[in-house]
Amino acid sequence: MRRRDVGTDIVNPRLTPLGWVGLVAVVVFGCLPTYWLVATALMPREEVFAPNRSFLPRAISLESFRTFSGNAELMQNLLNSVIVSSLTAILSVVVSILAAYSLSKFRYRGRGALMVLLLSGQLFPGALLLISLYLLLNTVGLLYTYTGLVLAFTTFTLPLTVFLLKGFFDALPDEILEAARLDGASNLAVLRRIALPLVAPGIATAGLFGFMRGWNDLLFALTLGGQDKRTLPAGLVQTFIYQGAADWPALMAASIVTSLPIVVTFVILQRFLVSGLSAGAVKG
Structure with a gap:
């Protein structure tokens, strides 16, 4: 035959x-x-x-765009968004790398419970915890500060970024890491010199998620940011949306400006994202 x-x-x-x-x-x-x-x-x-x-x-x-650029308060909101989103992305990536590497490559008591605890953070909507978070930040003196906003955003970003990076670390062969340890490298050196370069697409993806979380959030920024530290989405709502009416042309122009950093960031990190998806597909 x-x-x-x-x-x-x-x-x-x-x-x-x-x-x-x-x-x-x-x-x-x-x-x-x-x-x-x-x-x-x-x-x-x-x-x-x-x-x-x-x-x-x-x-x-271009009148609507001039309305946006000529508003000093919105320019301050834009600067706040850049600061908060960048710090959220950096903190999310750093914490996620350490947590994901620990959960993936080490075995210790309470590891499973910690993973369940992280996942349970995704079960509760942010609005449900907003009052508790408000009172907590007010108690420790971080309400209406950059630090308070960054910690709030990072808290709700970590469950996703940790398990995203854990999947990348799980795909690394243990033999490669063990060979580096036999050569005398410490656990931190193995992570920095061997593991991190191999999971660069995952790091880029986690950073993008963290940046988007800080850039797009409205509820936390409106409540925890206050007048001076509120980010651009909260500033747009309070500037262009009135009771029973809205300045739609200016709001649409401001929305375009607000979307540009996310688009630019995605274009810059696109090759890392595509290579990460391709590696995952081949691995599967």
Whole structure:
């Protein structure tokens, strides 16, 4: 009997014309909110609120962007977001590396309970713990400070980043680490010289999650940041949303500016993220 080549059985999928129509419709539907955001930000104010507003802008105006950049309070909120998000990403990565490496490569009493405790942190919504966190930060004198915000954001980021990095450390062969220890390297040296370069995609992903947690949060920033330390999402709400109304053109322009750092960060770290996903797929 003639042996069949497995590779020849793989069929190259091709979309039918109806499939292409459906795919294009889904893409257009997904991109429509982004287009409406950009179009509203670039339209003149009188056109945005006109009863017969057109789908395509009749004229382009940067008035809404000038409204955002000319607001000194929003510029301070932007600086607060950069500081808090960067520190949250750094602290999340440092703590996650140590915790994930410990949970992955060491065996000790209470290890399983610690993993369950970390996972249980994902079971409670942040709003449920907000009052307790507010009272705790107020008691220790960290309310309305950068430190308080960073600790609050990091607390709710760690369960995800720890288990993300633990998966990367689990994929490292123990033989490589043991060989380094036999050569006289300490546990810290093994982690720094051997393990960390091999899990760089996971570190980049964890840092991105930490940065996004600090950048996008509204509830904690609005409650724990106060007037001076609140971040940009809280500043946008208090500046452009009024009782029963909203300054939509300025809010849309500010939303575009707010989204840019996340997009730029993702583009910079994209090759690490893709290589991490590829390594995970091959490993599986």
